Amino acid sequence: MRAAPYLMSLPALVLFAGVVVVPLAMTVLLSFHDWGQYKGIEPVFILKNWREVLGDSYFHEMFWRTFRIAFCVTFLAALFGAPEAYILNRMKSPWRGLFLLVILGPLLISVVARTLGWALLFGGSSGLVNKALMNLGLVDAPLPFMFTETGVIVALTHVLMPYMVLAVWASLQRLDPQVENAAIALGAGPITVLRRIVLPQVMPGILSGAVIVFALAASAFATPAIIGGRRLKVASTLAYDEFLNTLNWPLGAAVAVLLLFALVAIVWGANRLVERRYAQVFA
Amino acid sequence: MSRNGPLALAYHTLFVAFMLAPILVVCIVAFTPEGYLSFPTDRWSLRWFYAIGRYPEFISAFWRSIWLGALSSAIAVTVSVPAALAIARYRFPGREAMTALFMSPLMIPHVVLGIAFLRFFTEIGLGGTFTGLVLSHIVIVLPFALRLTLASAIGLDRAIEHAAVSLGATEWVVLKRITLPLVLPGLASGWALAFINSFDEVTMTVFIAAPGTETLPVRMFLYIQDNIDPLVTSVSACVIAITVVALILLDRAYGLERLLVGRGATHGR
Numbered sequence: 001m002r003a004a005p006y007l008m009s010l011p012a013l014v015l016f017a018g019v020v021v022v023p024l025a026m027t028v029l030l031s032f033h034d035w036g037q038y039k040g041i042e043p044v045f046i047l048k049n050w051r052e053v054l055g056d057s058y059f060h061e062m063f064w065r066t067f068r069i070a071f072c073v074t075f076l077a078a079l080f081g082a083p084e085a086y087i088l089n090r091m092k093s094p095w096r097g098l099f100l101l102v103i104l105g106p107l108l109i110s111v112v113a114r115t116l117g118w119a120l121l122f123g124g125s126s127g128l129v130n131k132a133l134m135n136l137g138l139v140d141a142p143l144p145f146m147f148t149e150t151g152v153i154v155a156l157t158h159v160l161m162p163y164m165v166l167a168v169w170a171s172l173q174r175l176d177p178q179v180e181n182a183a184i185a186l187g188a189g190p191i192t193v194l195r196r197i198v199l200p201q202v203m204p205g206i207l208s209g210a211v212i213v214f215a216l217a218a219s220a221f222a223t224p225a226i227i228g229g230r231r232l233k234v235a236s237t238l239a240y241d242e243f244l245n246t247l248n249w250p251l252g253a254a255v256a257v258l259l260l261f262a263l264v265a266i267v268w269g270a271n272r273l274v275e276r277r278y279a280q281v282f283a
Numbered sequence: 284m285s286r287n288g289p290l291a292l293a294y295h296t297l298f299v300a301f302m303l304a305p306i307l308v309v310c311i312v313a314f315t316p317e318g319y320l321s322f323p324t325d326r327w328s329l330r331w332f333y334a335i336g337r338y339p340e341f342i343s344a345f346w347r348s349i350w351l352g353a354l355s356s357a358i359a360v361t362v363s364v365p366a367a368l369a370i371a372r373y374r375f376p377g378r379e380a381m382t383a384l385f386m387s388p389l390m391i392p393h394v395v396l397g398i399a400f401l402r403f404f405t406e407i408g409l410g411g412t413f414t415g416l417v418l419s420h421i422v423i424v425l426p427f428a429l430r431l432t433l434a435s436a437i438g439l440d441r442a443i444e445h446a447a448v449s450l451g452a453t454e455w456v457v458l459k460r461i462t463l464p465l466v467l468p469g470l471a472s473g474w475a476l477a478f479i480n481s482f483d484e485v486t487m488t489v490f491i492a493a494p495g496t497e498t499l500p501v502r503m504f505l506y507i508q509d510n511i512d513p514l515v516t517s518v519s520a521c522v523i524a525i526t527v528v529a530l531i532l533l534d535r536a537y538g539l540e541r542l543l544v545g546r547g548a549t550h551g552r
Contacts, residue, residue, distance in 0.1 A: 005369035009381060012366040012425070016384055019422050020396075023403035027395070030402055084298045087291045099295070101534055103302055104543055109526045110483045112503045113519035117305025119511055120312055120320065128308065158305060166543055219392030221486040226507055236394035236486070243398060243490065253402070256395045263392060 031254035041249055049254035059255070066234040066259075069153055070218035076157045077213045081164035082206050086198065088165070089172045100169070107162040115223045118155035122146050122227070147229040155227050156217050163216065164209040171205025204278045211270045215263050235259045306523060313520035315513050331517035341518055344502040348482050351413070351498060355420035356428065356477035360470055362421070363429040368462070371436035386430075388423045396423065397490030404491060411493025419491060423484060424477035431476060431542070435469025472537040479529065 006013075031049055034042040053059045088099055106114060121128045122145035130142040145151035175198070183193045221236040228234065233241070235255055242252030287295070315321050316328035335341055363385075369375075370382055388396065400419045401410070409415035439462070447457045485500040492501045499522065506515050533539060 002375075005373035005375045005378070008365035008369035012362045012385060012429075013381065015362060015421065015425075016387075019400075019403075019418050020384075020387065023399035024391075024395075026402050026406070027399040080298065083294065087287055087295050090287050090291075097534075099299065101530070101539055102299055104539060105527070105530050106302060106306060107543065108479050108483065108530055109306065110485070110500050110503070110519070110522050112485055112500050112507065113309055113522050114305055116503075116507060116511065116515065116519050117307075117309045119507070120308045120516070121305055155305075158301065161302065169540075215390070215392075219394055221394050221489075222504055226504070236392065239394055239398060240489070243401060249402065253398060256392075256398045259392060260395045264390075267390070 027253050028257055030250055031257050033250040035248045035250045049251045052251065053254045053258055062233050062238055063235060063258075063262075065149070065232075066218055066236075067262075069149060069156065069224070069234065070214050072153045073156045073160060073217040074210050074214040076153070077161050077164040078206050078210055080157075081161050081209070082168045082202065085165045085168035085172060085205075086202070088169065103165055104162045106158075107166075111159055111222050112226075114159055115155055115226045118151070118158065118223075119146065119226055122151050122155075146227065147232055149228075149232065151227045152224050152232065152234075155223050156220055159220070159223055160213045160216055163212045164206075167209030167212065168202055168205045171202045171208075175201050204274060207270070207274045207278075211267055211274070214270075215267050218263055219259060309516050310520045310523060312513060313517040315516075317513070320511065320513060320516070331513045332521070334514055335518055335521070338514065340497070340502060341499070344497050344499040347413075347496065348499040351416055351420055352478040352481035355417050355481050356424055356474045358417070359421045359425040359428040359477050360432065360474045363425055363432050363473070364463075364466070364470065367429055367432040367436045367466075370433060371439075386426045389426045393423070393484070393486035394490075397487040400487065401490045411491070411496055413496055415491055416488065416496060416498070419487060420481045420484065423487060424481050427476045427480055428473040431469045431473035432466060435466040438469075439465050468537070472533070472542055475529070475533055475537075476542055479526070483526075 030041075032045050032047070034044050034046055034048060036042070084103070088096060088103070091099065122130075127142060129145060130139070133139045133143065143150070145154070179201075180193055180197055183197050188196070219236055220234075221240065224232070224234045225237045225240070228237065236259070239252045239255045239259070242248045242255065246252075311322060312320060313331055314327040314329070315323045316326050316330060366381075366385065370378060396419070400415070404410045404412070404415040404419075409418070443465070444457050444461050447461050452460070483500060484498075485504050488498050489501050489504060492498060497505070499518075503515060503518060503522075530539065533542060
């Protein structure tokens with residue numbers, strides 16, 4: 001019976017070994033191959049692509065932009081998503097379920113359709129966001145959203161917001177409302193209760209939400225491709241271009257592998273930090 | 284617990300408006316009677332919905348997405364049931380590592396998976412084929428299927444199985460008549476969540492789909508890259524409508540929160 005669990009997992013293990021581990025190893029290997037306009041991919045072991053990706057200022061700028069966008073999206077999602085999760089949690093029964101569905105539901109709606117919505121709101125002949133901003137007197141001239149970082153950040157924040165609300169919501173479910181009531185009974189004002197009681201307890205939720213949102217924002221593809229267009233490149237759209245337009249697969253593989261390693265390092269480091277800082281909350 | 288004040292409710296209204304605005308805009312523009320992107324003002328028209336019928340590539344891509352989602356989710360669930368039972372019932376060396384491996388498609392950027400699959404399938408002669416699409420989709424939806432089957436496998440009352448065994452049932456009968464029926468709800472919702480994720484997947488699929496094996500989101504994405512016109516808004520409106528119906532059914536059947544948070548996070552239910 002020792003072998004039972006392994007035998008039971010065998011189909012899935014074989015599948016993952018064949019279709020995940022091998023292709024990923026091949027991609028890492030591919031990033032060391034040579035490529036030429038006319039000779040195609042040459043299976044040699046050289047550092048040319050890695051030198052180019054790590055040394056060229058074009059790639060520095062592109063990676064810096066990718067992580068800058070991811071950071072802004074994470075910050076905005078936490079800033080606006082956490083209070084909403086708190087408000088949602090205080091709602092009464094039918095509304096709570098309904099609005100949870102409304103806010104988490106978009107997670108399952110095609111990201112292409114959601115991004116198309118932002119493209120319609122930002123640009124074209126209508127440009128609804130700018131009309132609204134100008135009618136409110138907030139801006140004098142239309143702001144450029146399409147093909148800008150601002151546009152990508154706004155659309156990506158919308159696309160990834162449900163993950164943040166979900167994470168904070170989950171941590172709010174663990175919160176004991178009696179603690180809040182005790183603080184009020186002892187004379188604490190609403191601000192003090194929020195700052196001293198609620199916030200410290202939902203912080204692990206916000207941080208784990210932030211890790212998810214950051215990882216997804218840094219590797220997002222459809223939204224930066226549609227809103228950012230061909231000129232505003234991030235890591236994933238650049239890799240796509242190298243693979244399907246320039247056909248320089250080894251260089252594209254180097255960009256993708258670097259993105260993967262950077263994200264794994266960041267997510268792992270953040271998780272370690274969160275666990276150490278909040279060990280007592282998880283225990 | 285105290286109630287939300289007017290300020291909180293105003294914030295909530297703005298937040299919900301932000302979440303719904305882009306989705307509603309797509310649905311409204313889809314009804315334009317004009318030949319260009321505009322809001323229907325005095326007259327609504329179904330012209331762009333009829334126009335979808337004249338673009339067979341959207342129709343065939345839609346059916347391909349349906350088949351791909353159904354097939355890959357079914358295989359993913361089938362493969363994850365024994366794995367979930369193994370993880371839930373046994374403590375064995377490599378258990379944690381195996382679980383991490385099965386969950387890894389959630390952490391690996393889909394663009395990296397797309398590149399890896401493109402290279403791999405081209406090398407083994409599956410480049411641009413439906414088989415390649417199915418294999419890759421099984422892998423990316425397996426974490427969703429596994430998470431829900433695992434939750435129901437852990438929640439299973441072993442006493443019922445033990446009772447069946449003591450009443451003389453063989454191992455096979457226990458599996459068929461007791462275990463599988465008990466994990467069936469988890470299986471069904473795991474399949475549904477896997478299906479939705481396969482149906483919406485675009486980042487990875489765009490790398491490995493060739494003309495003729497494009498899924499609906501890939502077709503929409505490539506169409507938008509060329510130009511945005513009312514046709515793609517009406518296609519998107521249909522996709523949104525289908526997803527919303529599926530979402531409401533799923534919420535009724537299983538609870539969306541439980542589905543998304545996993546591991547039975549709804550306390551006191």
